[in-house]
Amino acid sequence: MISETAFGQAAATIGCEVAVIKAVAKIESAGAGFDSSGKLKVLFEPHIFWQQLLIKKINPERYAATYKDVLYAQYKQDHGSYNVQWDKLNRARQINEEAAMKSASYGMFQIMGFNHEAAGFNTVADMVVAFNTGEDAQLQGFVKFIQSNKLHVALQQKDFTTFAKKYNGPSYALNAYDTKMQTYYLQIKNKS
Structure with a gap:
């Protein structure tokens, strides 16, 4: 569990409110980096796996x-529940380990594996190992990712649409990430 001090330090580094960071965590992972059994939260993206195989010059067909x-070429909104995601990832790893790991998002902030360098890690495996150590490491990776991608301004201005478009990709509107983030921000802000 991330302390209020750690959230405060992350918010100060980004230059935004703590409630903004917590709203991102709430929309990405229901505010927890691990599931009820203590396993790192992961969301496997079959359409990203298709792309990652192509990058490695492996024919996904x-x-x-x-x-x-x-494994499929186009984004589909239904990923299935969190409890099947590790099974999906492990099946994909049978085809290609690195491509599979880069095709999932991890932890409280659901950072995609292919973004490991922006989150401050040399390899996707390094990122997953670090994120398994705790939510503090996940928060640090999130802060580095925000800095690397210059998303701090959107968070500072509470421009959730711009943030969601860049953070979640072109399908952000299908899941209403921006409006949900705004709602969560207001709920969190009103509680403090």
Whole structure:
């Protein structure tokens, strides 16, 4: 669990309110980096896996029929519950370990594996190991990611639409990330 002091330090580094960071965490992971059994939260993205295989010059069509639950070309909104995500990731790892790990998002802030360098890690494996140590490491990775991608201004201005567009990608509106983040921000702000 992240202390209020750590949240405060992260907010000071970014230059935004603590409630803004907490709203991001709430929309990304319901505010927790680990599930009820203590396992790191992960969300596997089959369409990203398709892209990552192409980057590695591996033909995804060769595997699509056998691995249709973890490999398809276009984004689909239904990912399934958190409790099946590690199984999906592990199935994808049978095709290619690094591409699979880069195709999932991890922890409280659901940072995509392919963004490991922006989050301050040399490899995706390094990021996952660090994020497994606790939510403080996940918060530090989030702060580095925000700085690397110059998203601090959107958070400072509470411009949740711009933030969601850049943080969650072009499908952000399908999931109403921006409006939900605004709602969570107001709820959190009103409690403090």
